[in-house]
Amino acid sequence: MRKILSYPTQVIKHRLLKWLDRRVPxxxxxxxxxxxxxxxPTGFGWSFILLSICLFLLGTNYQNNLMLLLSYLCLSIMLLTLFYTHQNFxxxxxxxxxxxxxxxxxxxxxxxxxxxxxxxxxxxxxxxxxxxxxxxxxxxxxxxxxxxxxxxxxxxxxxxxxxxxxxxxxxxxxxxxxxxxxxxxxxxxxxxxxxxxxxxxxxxxxxxxxxxxxxxxxxxxxPQPDDGPVSIEHITDNEESNSSSETSNANSNEDFYALNDYEPGQPLNRVSWKHVAKNGNWVSKSFTSRQSESYVLSIDSSIDTETAISALTLATIKLTEAEQNFGLSYKGIVVPPNKGINHMHNCLNALACFGKPESARQDSQRNGYSKIRAVK
Amino acid sequence: MTRNINAGLAKFNIYNTFVNQPRAMALLLLCLSFSSILFTLTAPLMTWVLVLGSCAVMARIVGLSSTHSLPTLRTVNLLAILAVFALTWFGFSIGLLDSMINLLAVACSLKVMVVDKKRDFNLLICTCLFLIGCGFISSLSVFAWFGYTVILAFLLISTAMYHGAGISLKKNIKFVSILILQAAPIALLFFLLIPQLPPLWQMPTSKSTETGLSDKVTPGDIASLATSSELAFSATFESDDVIPAPAYRYWRAMTLEHFDGKTWSISDKRKQAEQQLAIMNKPTPLSALESSNAGTVIPYEIIVEPTQQTWLFALAPSTPDNSTNSIYVSGLFDYTLRANTPISSKKAFYLRYFPNAPISNSIGNFETQLNLDVSTNGNEKTRAWGVQLAQQYGSAQEIVMAVMTEFKNGGFRYTLSPNAMPTDPIDQFLFEERSGFCAHYAGAMVYTLRSAGVPARMVTGYQGGSSLNERVLQIRQYDAHAWVEALIDGVWLRYDPTSMVAPSRLTFGLEQALEELGESRNTNILDGLEKSAFFAAVQTWFQQLDYSWSKWVLGFDNAAQTSMLEDLLGTITPEKMRAVFLSALGLIGLILAFYFLPISKRESLPYSYRIMLKAVKLVELHTGIKREHKTLSDYRYDVSPVLNSEAAVAFDQVCELFERENYAIPDTEKHTELVMKEALNTLKKAIK
Incomplete structure (x- = not known):
């Protein structure tokens, strides 16, 4: 019902926008x-005009020229203000x-x-x-x-x-x-x-x-960042293995850098078990110069698309904060591993636009014109 | 000690609030304007409304600082309910118009306390403007107009403060003054050219402001009018030759033919007769006079102060010139004039005076009988004297002369403050007190004449008038007078017993007469002041101003409008009127263009900027590439391939110099400008 009623206004709006595009490019x-x-005129302006008319009627009925003058003065002020308002704007x-x-x-x-x-x-x-x-x-x-x-x-x-x-x-x-x-x-x-x-x-x-x-x-x-079951695959540069033999090279070419709150999805070998044992806080160790290590974020394709994308978004942000080397792989999105803010934006861009162009077009066809037009 | 500090802080807070918050300042100004409007409306407003209004304003002003809280919405709603009850209670006694004004003022006062949204503020501004309009119902002087315009300006400044974020008060005052000055010519044009319409419907009039004469006279009433020096009306003649001599300036308003032993009033019988005659469509004697071409005719104009009554004052007999009057005036059978609607504002009436025409006995026997009716309620001695006179003298003329002589020689005294005469007033006056005011003399004379069988009636109106200039007479309330008309040989003749007692009353006016008798009209400290030459000059000047205001602004009606247009254009035809309206619209357009078209826009720019703009324009013309919003260096880059080398160098020079002048520290200013000018000239030559 609401849609039927809103249809003519949509058409008018469409026309108006087209006209505006020509007039104000x-x-x-x-x-x-x-x-x-x-x-x-604003509401106040209309009431001012109404007031002037009332004063005119009052002045006419009482045959009172001063009231008429006041009414005309109000009207002239109204007229002049039109120009002042425009001139200012x-x-x-x-x-x-x-x-x-x-x-x-x-x-x-x-x-x-x-x-x-x-x-x-x-x-x-x-x-x-x-x-x-x-x-x-x-x-x-x-x-x-x-x-x-x-x-x-x-x-x-x-x-x-x-x-x-x-x-x-x-x-x-x-x-x-x-x-x-x-x-x-x-x-x-x-x-x-x-x-x-x-x-x-x-x-x-x-x-x-x-x-x-x-x-x-x-x-x-x-997309909105959200928790979700993101799986993090560890890949190494020499492509020898992708096993979880983290412990072996934990002391190889990396230095301990800081302790962070443990985020779900981080490899368990980063957890500082000492802290967990001591006071129950899950804390993960981070290390510097992990050039050789990178991860690929992915998620089970059976999970609802939006939930998956939200989860990947959160993971992307977290990994960037942790200065990790990572890539994305989810359905059609493949982003090679990299790090840094620009990389994060690339990933988020890919996630934001995933599946969008088609659906946006459908939307605009269905809803006529809307506030925000999706583009490729 | 702490309290002192607190009080100091509070004051400081209030001050800070006003200075720092434009909205608080706007509200303060609004409160000031509202309280001044209340102050001017003390007459129609009831005391409790005034008190409520001033309390609301005080609460608002104090509430502007954060240290004091405003009354809650609940309190205000409660007050509103109480106010509605009070208004309905008093509404019946003060009349519709005053109730409306009171209602507006109450609504405004209550709203002042809870104004927080833009909407509330705007509503208040509109209500205040309307209250100003209501103020004009009773105050019509130049000063009222001036004062209300200042209040209007304050309201506009307040609005400007409210809507213009952070513009200083000083700038807003300047803006509003300019706005009003600019609006004035347009408003004047509207005033002169928008047709003055007749009243569209009957409006309620104020009960309390009925002024001037009343249709009932108990001797002593007119004496109370004599204390007022307010203007009653002014009369303008075409030249000074036709103004009647002082002793003949009798402005007739009403004939009082009924006497109940104490009070003279307009006879109910006459009112009925008038109605019947009007239904029968009998021509009034005045309309007959109009068509008879009887002798000389003196046209004149009277500007009547608002009386809220319908009667008019005229030299008798005068006929109304209804083709030019904006309010229709009808003549009655006793030769008096009545306006169709009560006169609620200063109004001009055009009349024609027939100095040689008599006032005839227009309804024949009815009028004679009506004016022979002697009230038998007391006053026996007078009646006996009347009967005695009738026996003594044969003709009516002689009887009248006998009474007049008695007044002259009987030791009567003219005074403004006679003793009270509660029982048998005429007997007491004629035979005991022998001192009184004009109404005493006129009443006693009419009563005596009727007792003697001579038809007579009391006439009230004004007598005299001081000249403002050679063509204008001003008649004030203290000129109010009562005299006698006696029917002799079918013609009503005027007799003025007061002239027998105080001859100078007629020729020199009341003040002179009283002075001779050792009395003063009013006793106040300004007496000495009034006599000084300077004060007199100022007073005359103000009177002149007031008269001009009345004539040209207040009296500007349909007739004046038509005659103004006729003076300008000759006879008015619809085509001419159309042309006038179109040219008026054109004129308003011209005025607006004059205000808003940017004439000297370029002048305000710095010199180097102007040269740069000229250079850019030249290049634009030559190359056809528009600069639009590009930066200067971008544009230079765009056009340099198109220009020939010499022009490109010159243009580059202009641009560089401009940039150095405006964005770097300028070293030798004069020099730069000269170089720029030279470069521009080179550019011109190169492009050609």
């Missing part, structure tokens, strides 16, 4: 102008910084640099900006199931954030202001950020100026 930097700004220029990846159900941050506007480099834009993402989140039932979850993400996508501007004049003394806008996405994948609605009601709150800007930013949303 995507760019990482925007200098607002006549094309990109929309203005309408038309001085707003902003540039988006590349977006960092984040895990789903966590919030990422879109960093926006406030710039001096090309047309009025000396005059700043004032007021409190209100940010909100244009349109609701996609209902991502395919991956994270329940209806309530979708609704909560809808509510989150509608929340707005207010940030007061400190003035973005071209002034060598002052620091440029950076605005951070939270991005909240509930399912993994690679996304194009949708349009960001920025609104401002400076100076009197009688009008709302707003714009829908496409910053042309893409972001990879990593």
């Amino acid at each position: 995507a760019s990482s930097e925007h200098h607002l102008n006549l094309n990109s700004i929309f203005v309408l 038309a001085r707003f220029a902003v540039k988006a910084l590349p977006l960092h990846s984040f895990h789903c159900n966590q919030s990422g941050e879109l960093q926006l640099h406030v710039l001096p506007h090309v047309n009025s480099p000396n005059k700043p834009c004032h007021g409190t900006l209100t940010f909100g993402w244009f349109g609701p989140h996609r209902s991502s039932t395919q991956f994270h199931g329940t209806q309530s979850f979708t609704q909560s993400s809808d509510a989150l996508s509608k929340t707005t954030f207010s940030i007061p501007l400190s003035g973005n004049a071209f002034n060598k003394n002052s620091q440029r202001q950076t605005l951070s806008v939270p991005v909240y996405i509930t399912s993994r994948g690679r996304y194009m950020l949708n349009r960001l609605t920025i609104a401002c009601d400076f100076p009197l709150g009688l009008y709302k100026c707003w714009t829908h800007l496409d910053f042309d930013q893409s972001v990879t949303v990593y």
Whole structure:
């Protein structure tokens, strides 16, 4: 029922987005102008107009010219404020910084640099900006199931954030202001950020100026890290054996480095049994310079895909923290062993995009257009 | 000691809150504006509403600092319920209009205590603006307008503080002042050109503010009016020759034909007769006069202060010029004028005075009978005197003259504060006290004449008027007067017994007359001040200002609007009106363009920046590659292959100099600019 009702609005939204794409093309930097700004009175503005009309009626009925004058003065102020509001907002220029990846159900941050506007480099834009993402989140039932979850993400996508501007004049003394806008996405994948609605009601709150800007930013949303039965296969460089004869070369070319909390999935030979015996804490020893050793993370393919991917994500993060050499092997994903932050991002990227392009396309076909468009 | 420190801290906190939080400042300003609005509305507001309002404002201001807590929502809701009960209880006695104003003020006071969301704040601003509108119902002077505009400005500043994050108070004050100054011409244009409509429906009027004459006169009433020097109305004539001499300035308002032994009032019988005649569609004597072309006609305009009553004041006989009056004025059969709606604001009326036309006995025998009716309730001596006069003299004329002579020679005294005469007032006045005010004389004379068989009635209105300038007379409340009309040979003739007792009352006005008699109209400390020349000059200036305000702003009605347009355009046709409205819209557009189009945008840029922009423009024109948002060095890289070598070198030079000037420490500024200019010129030549 809800879907039937929402269908026409989806079509309208689709049209609107197409029109917006022509009118306000995507760019990482925007200098607002006549094309990109929309203005309408706010609720306060409408009540102000209503008030002026009431004063006019009162003045007419009492044949009271002062009341009429007051009413006309209010109307003129309303008229002038329209231009002031637009003039102020038309001085707003902003540039988006590349977006960092984040895990789903966590919030990422879109960093926006406030710039001096090309047309009025000396005059700043004032007021409190209100940010909100244009349109609701996609209902991502395919991956994270329940209806309530979708609704909560809808509510989150509608929340707005207010940030007061400190003035973005071209002034060598002052620091440029950076605005951070939270991005909240509930399912993994690679996304194009949708349009960001920025609104401002400076100076009197009688009008709302707003714009829908496409910053042309893409972001990879990593899967949610979670516990799971990850199997860690140990491989050595010389490919002689992959047995668990760890103890034999435990003292060969590695130095004891530190004690960490034991994480499930770590080889048992790393556990410091002394500590376990003494106070029951499972502590694992870590060693430096383990170049020669690497692992491959994998998981039983009978386990649900999302659970598996979440488990692999957690394992990837942990192993990177432990500065291990590792690779991934799960269904279609094969990442050769390596180490370091970049490697972790590669792995997480692979995990995030696993199985996504097809499903995302289906989604967009089914749901029309949504806040976040998945891309390859 | 600790308490002192605490108090000091609290003060410091409040101060800090105001300075650091724009919203607190906005609320403080709102509270100030609201309390000043309350202060101006003391007349319609009940005392408890005022107290509630000021308490709410105090609570809010104290509550702005974190050390004090505001009343909870529960307390405010409880207060609201109590207030609703109180309002309904008092509502019946104070009338609809005042109840509405009280209701608004109460709602505003309660909301002030719980304002926390943007919505609440906006609602408060709107309510305050509406209260300002209500303030204009009773205060119409220039000063009221000025004061309310200042309050409006405060409200706008408060709104600006609330919505403009962190803009300083000073900047907001500047912005709002400019905004109001810019809005004023547009508002004026609206005022001049939007058609002035007649009242769309009947509005409730305020009960308490009925002023001026009343339709019942008990001798002594007019004396109380005499203490007020408020303006009653002003009359504007076309030139100073046609203004009647002081002794003939009788502004007739009502005829009081019924007397119950103490009080004179408009006769119920006459009211009924008027109604019947109106139903029968009988033409009134004034409409007959209008069409008769009888002698000279003097057109004049009166601007009446709000009285909340319907009667008008006119030189008798005058006919209304209803083609220009915004409120229809009807003439009655006793030659008095009534407006169709109570006069609730300063209003201009256009009248035509026929100095030579008589006031005839328009309803014949009915009127004669009505004015021979002698109340037999007491006053026996007077009735006996009347009968005696009738026997003594043959004609009505002689009887009247005898009474007048008696007033002149009988040792009567004119005074503002006669002794109270509770029983048989006329007997007591004529035969014992022999001192009184105009209403005593007029009442006694009418009673005597009726007893003597001469139809007579009491007429109330104003007599006199001081000239503001050569064309304008101002009539104040202390000019209120009562006189006598006697029906002799079918014509009502005016007799003024007061003129027998105090001749200077007619020619020089009340103040002079009282002064001669050793009395003063009012006793206050300002008396000495009023006599000084400076004070008099200031007072005259204010009166002039008030008159101009009344005439040009308050009195600007449909007629004035039409005549203004006719002066501008000649006869008005629909096509012309259309052109006027279109050009008005165009004018508003022009004003807006004047305000907002960036004229001197480039001027504010630094010189080097301007040269750089010029150079970029030249290159853009020449190469067709737009710079858009590229950095200067990127753009240079893009265009350098397209330019010829000389131009490329010159452009590079301009760019480098600009960058050095703006991003490095500038060493010899003048020199750099000159070099830049030269480079620009080279670029120009090279491109050509």
